[in-house]
Amino acid sequence: MLASGYLTPAVAEVLAEFRREYGADARLWLRDGRGSWLAFDGSGPGAPGTPPALGDGALPVPTGDDTEARLALADATAEQQAAARFLAHMLERVLRHDRELRAFSREITERYEEITLLYSISEILGATLSLEQAAGTILSEVVGTLGARRAALWVYLPERHRLELAAGVAGEDLRPYVDVDDRTSVTAEVFRERRPVLLEPGEEFPRGEHPSAGAQRGSFLSVPVSYTPPEGESRTVGVISLIGRTSGEPFSAGDLKLVSAIASQIGSAVENSRLVAESVQRERLEREMELAHDLQLKLLPSTRPFRGYAEVAARCAPANSVGGDFYHLFRLPGGRLGVVIGDVSSHGFSAALIMALTMSAVAIHASEGDAPPEVLRRVHRALIDELETTEMYMTLFYGVIDPAAGTLSYANAGHAYAFRVRADGSSERLGATNPPLGIIDLDAYGEAATAWEAGRDVLFLFTDGLSDALGLGEVEGERRLLDEVVRHHDAPVEQTLRRLFALPRAGDSPADDRTAVLVRR
Numbered sequence: 126m127l128a129s130g131y132l133t134p135a136v137a138e139v140l141a142e143f144r145r146e147y148g149a150d151a152r153l154w155l156r157d158g159r160g161s162w163l164a165f166d167g168s169g170p171g172a173p174g175t176p177p178a179l180g181d182g183a184l185p186v187p188t189g190d191d192t193e194a195r196l197a198l199a200d201a202t203a204e205q206q207a208a209a210r211f212l213a214h215m216l217e218r219v220l221r222h223d224r225e226l227r228a229f230s231r232e233i234t235e236r237y238e239e240i241t242l243l244y245s246i247s248e249i250l251g252a253t254l255s256l257e258q259a260a261g262t263i264l265s266e267v268v269g270t271l272g273a274r275r276a277a278l279w280v281y282l283p284e285r286h287r288l289e290l291a292a293g294v295a296g297e298d299l300r301p302y303v304d305v306d307d308r309t310s311v312t313a314e315v316f317r318e319r320r321p322v323l324l325e326p327g328e329e330f331p332r333g334e335h336p337s338a339g340a341q342r343g344s345f346l347s348v349p350v351s352y353t354p355p356e357g358e359s360r361t362v363g364v365i366s367l368i369g370r371t372s373g374e375p376f377s378a379g380d381l382k383l384v385s386a387i388a389s390q391i392g393s394a395v396e397n398s399r400l401v402a403e404s405v406q407r408e409r410l411e412r413e414m415e416l417a418h419d420l421q422l423k424l425l426p427s428t429r430p431f432r433g434y435a436e437v438a439a440r441c442a443p444a445n446s447v448g449g450d451f452y453h454l455f456r457l458p459g460g461r462l463g464v465v466i467g468d469v470s471s472h473g474f475s476a477a478l479i480m481a482l483t484m485s486a487v488a489i490h491a492s493e494g495d496a497p498p499e500v501l502r503r504v505h506r507a508l509i510d511e512l513e514t515t516e517m518y519m520t521l522f523y524g525v526i527d528p529a530a531g532t533l534s535y536a537n538a539g540h541a542y543a544f545r546v547r548a549d550g551s552s553e554r555l556g557a558t559n560p561p562l563g564i565i566d567l568d569a570y571g572e573a574a575t576a577w578e579a580g581r582d583v584l585f586l587f588t589d590g591l592s593d594a595l596g597l598g599e600v601e602g603e604r605r606l607l608d609e610v611v612r613h614h615d616a617p618v619e620q621t622l623r624r625l626f627a628l629p630r631a632g633d634s635p636a637d638d639r640t641a642v643l644v645r646r
Contacts, residue, residue, distance in 0.1 A: 135219050135222075135223070136153055136165045136216065136219060137165060137166070137167055137168060139212070139215055139216060139219060140152070140153065140165065140166055140167040141167030141168075143167075143208070143212050144167050146208075147204070147205050147208050148205075149198055149199075149201055149202075149205045149208075149209075150166065150167075150198070150199060151166070151167075151196060151197070151198050151209065151212060152164045152165065152166050152171075152176075152196070152197050152198075153165040153166075153186065153194060153195070153196055153197075153216055154176035154183070154194065154195045154196075154197060155188075155192055155193070155194050156192060156193040156194075157192050161173055162174060162175060162176055164176070176195045176197055177195070177197045179195065182197055182198060182199065182201070183195040183196065183197040184196045184197075184209060184210065184213045185213070186213050186216050186217050186220065187217050187220075188217075188220045188221075188224070190224055194216070194220060196209060196212060196213045196216060259394065260278050260291045260292030260391075261292040261294070263278070263292070263387070263391065264276045264277075264278055264292050264293070264294045264365075265294055267365075267367070267384070267387060268294050268295075268367070271367060271370070271376070271380055271383070271384075272370045272371045272372050273294075273346075273367040273368065273369065273370055273371075274295060274368060274369035274370065274371060275293075275294060275295045275296045275367070275368040275369060276293065276294040276295075276296070276365070276366065276367050276368070277290060277292070277293045277294075277296050277299055277312075277365070277366045277368075278290075278291045278292045278293070278350075278363065278364075278365050278391065279291065279303060279312055279316075279363050279364045279365075279366075280350075280362065280363040280395055281305070281316065281361065281362050281363055285302075286304070286305055286306075287302045287303060287304050287305055288302060288303040288304075288305060288312060288313065288316060288363065288364060289301065289302045290302065291363070296368075305317065311330050311345070311347055311366075312347060312364050312366060314330075315347045315348070315349050315364050315366075316349060316361055316363075316364050319349050319351070319361050320349070321346070321347060321348040321349065321381055321384075321385065322345065322346070322347045323345070323346050323376060323378075323381055324344065324345040324346075325344055325375040326344055326373075326375060328345075330345075344368075344369060344370055344374070344375040344376045345366070345367070345368055345369075345376075346366065346367045346376040346380060346381060346384060347364060347365070347366040347367075348364070348365050348366075348381065348384045348385050348388045349361045349363075349364055349388065350362055350363035350364060350365055350388040350389075350391050350392045350395060351388065351389065351392045352392035352393060352395060352396040353392075354396075362392055362395045362396060362399075363391065363392070363395055365384060365387070365388050365391065367380075367384065415446060417446055417447045417474070417477065421443070421447050421448075421477055421480070421481070422441065424451070424480075424481060424484055425439070425441055425451060425452060425453075425484075426439075426452075426453060426454050428454070430456075431454060431456070431462075434456065434462070435462050435526075435644060435645070435646040436617065436618050436644070436645040436646070437454060437618065437642070437643070437644050438617075438618040438619040438621070438622040438642070438643045439452050439454070439622070439640075439641070439642040439643070440622055440626060440639075440640065440641060441638065441639075441640040442626070442638065442639045442640070443472065443638050444472050444590065444636040444637050444638050444639075445472050445473055445636075447472075447473065447474060447476075447477035448469075448472045448473070448476060448477060448480070448638035449467075449468060449469025449470070449471055449472055449476025449477065449479060449480050449519075449638060450466075450467070450468055450469070450480070450588050450590065450638035450639070450640035451465075451466070451467050451480045451483065451484055451640070452464075452465060452466045452467070452586070452640060452642045453465040453484055453487055453488065453491070455488075455491050455492060457491075457494060457525065458494060459527065459529065460527075460528060460529055461525055461526060461527045461528075462525070462526045462644065462646050463491050463523065463524070463525050464522075464523070464524050464525075464526065464584060464586065464642060464644055465487050465491065465521070465522065465523045466521075466522050466540065466543070466586040466587075466588070466640065466642055467480070467483055467487075467519055467520065467521040467522070467540070468519065468520045468540065468588045468589070468590075468638070468640070469483075469517055469518075469519045470517050470518045470519060470561075470563075471517055472636075472637070472638055475515050475517065476517070478511075479508065479511060479512065479515065479517055479519065482507070482508055482511060483504060483508060483519065483521070486503070486504045486507040486508060487500065487504055487521075487523070490503045490504060491523065496525075496534070496536075496572065497523045497524065497525060497534060497535050497536035497570075497572055498536040498558070498559075498569065498570035498571060498572040499570070500523050500536070501521060501523060501536045501538055501559060501562070501570045502567065502568075502569065502570045504521070504562065505538075505562045505563075505566060505567075505570075506566070508562065508563075509562075509563070509566055512562065512563035513563070517563060518561045518562060518563035518564055519538075519561055519562045519563055520538060520539040520540035520541070520561045520562075521537075521538040521539075521540060521561075521562055522535065522536075522537045522538070522540040522543045522555070522586060523535060523536055523537075524543070524555070524584065526577055526584065526644065526646045527577070528577065528579035528580070528646050529579075531576055531577050531578070531579065532574050532575070532576065532577050533545060533555075533574065533575050533576075533577040533582075533584065534572060534573070534574040535555055535558070535572070535573060535574070536558050536559065536570050536571065536572050536573075537555060537556065537557045537558045537559065537573070538557070538558075538559045538560065538561050538562050538570070539557050539559065539560050539561035539562075539564075540557065540561075540586075541557065541589075542586065542587045542588060542589060542592070542603065543555040543556075543584075543585075543586050544584075544585045544586075544607060544610075545575055545577070545582055545583075545584060545585075546582065546583040546584075546585050546607075546610050546611055546614060547578065547581075547582055548578060548581035548582065548614065550611050550614065552585075552607055552610075552611060553575060555573070555575070556573070558570070558571035558572060558573050559571050577646075579646065580645065580646070581645070582645070583610065583614060583618065583643060583644065583645050584642070584643070584644040584645075584646075585607070585610050585641075585642075585643055586641065586642040586643075587606060587625075587639075587640060587641040587642070588637075588638060588639065588640045588641075589637065590637030590638045590639040590640070591606065591625065591626075591639040591640065591641055592605070592606055593637055594630045594631065594637070594639060595628060595629070595630065595631060596630070596631020596632075597631075605628065606625060606628075606641075609621070609624055609625055609628070610625070610643070618643035618644070618645055621643055622641060622643055625641055626639070626641070
């Protein structure tokens with residue numbers, strides 16, 4: 126009170142007016158909470174001293190706070206004493222106004238600091254997309270404004286179902302994470318119940334039947350960090366806690382309100398950080414998928430090296446970035462041509478891995494000139510562990526065209542979509558000689574052969590994804606593709622392939638890899 130810039134001139138003016146009106150000197154004695162007395166007269170504050178006792182020339186002046194005030198008149202007449210009582214009443218009002226002004230000024234100062242803090246946090250969050258970078262700065266600002274000794278910000282990780290420490294101030298002994306189901310943790314309780322906890326020094330948080338950690342050594346304030354989306358219900362995404370104050374005072378309801386406002390800002394930042402992380406992860410995954418797609422397609426052989434040797438057209442269109450369909454082509458001794466098509470019973474990375482392993486195994490054994498059934502047997506032996514581990518199976522067709530002998534010999538492990546299309550427009554299904562690979566391990570694989578009219582017959586191989594995409598059903602879809610090949614039997618196989626992939630696709634057809642191979646030799 127004694128430092129108030131408003132009190133000194135107001136009291137001096139009132140006392141000076143009293144002296145002019147009644148011709149008597151009056152002094153106002155004020156004692157602060159430390160016990161020091163200071164006298165005010167018409168010219169302002171004087172030196173410290175000791176006031177007259179109450180009833181001995183001094184009147185009490187109520188102040189309404191922890192200070193004491195007395196109005197003293199020396200050798201006052203009865204009229205002056207009567208006027209002094211009115212003066213004491215006036216001084217009481219002056220002191221009351223001074224007290225209200227100081228309280229108002231203190232409130233304005235506190236609110237200004239809080240507004241400044243909220244604005245500062247907004248700037249911090251707006252200047253960075255990384256919560257990890259902003260969290261420590263935010264906590265330091267909160268600690269500085271509220272005078273907390275320690276602070277911690279916990280962020281909820283749904284995939285681990287726990288709160289992980291995002292930032293801490295003077296909290297070297299803080300745990301790196303808190304299990305959400307921990308019944309002994311105040312932080313976990315605040316998160317679960319979505320209610321703040323405010324404890325005064327010496328107060329103990331009730332934990333029911335669970336062990337207690339004892340009373341708080343200092344004031345404690347913990348507030349849930351929530352995020353409310355534009356549409357949908359609010360959800361808790363973390364907890365902010367303050368432990369102890371440098372002043373020794375407890376945290377107040379006003380502090381709770383301020384930290385709750387800060388928690389709301391942090392909640393939005395946590396959600397933004399999560400969305401940014403998901404976006405970055407999604408973009409990274411898309412880039413990796415694109416790379417995997419390009420790499421997988423590069424594993425498939427180009428038809429260019431076969432120009433002048435055979436007329437070949439082939440295409441593979443994975444349903445996802447990567448898939449389980451594949452084909453392969455081989456130049457074999459004696460002017461022969463080896464053709465492979467396969468379909469793994471799934472798509473995605475697992476199917477792509479099996480596809481890559483199969484192509485490698487087929488290339489090794491087919492290039493050695495092994496007969497089709499022996500190639501299938503050796504490929505199956507090479508892949509059986511991976512097929513069993515992934516619980517996948519695979520259909521595989523391997524045929525060898527020998528124009529000089531006029532034959533097409535083949536081994537077919539359950540691949541239903543293999544045809545020989547003759548020059549007269551008739552077609553022959555090249556049926557399965559063995560079950561799909563991954564179903565049963567055989568000691569010997571079957572083989573079949575059919576006549577081949579060199580330069581006129583067409584080998585037509587495809588996977589079920591191509592026929593299913595037409596939305597006509599299994600039988601009709603297959604017939605539609607076969608009719609297209611028969612109708613354009615004499616056309617270049619590359620044109621026929623383009624027609625097959627240009628056929629109208631059903632909008633509700635299941636997504637599957639689409640592959641086709643056409644060969645005239």
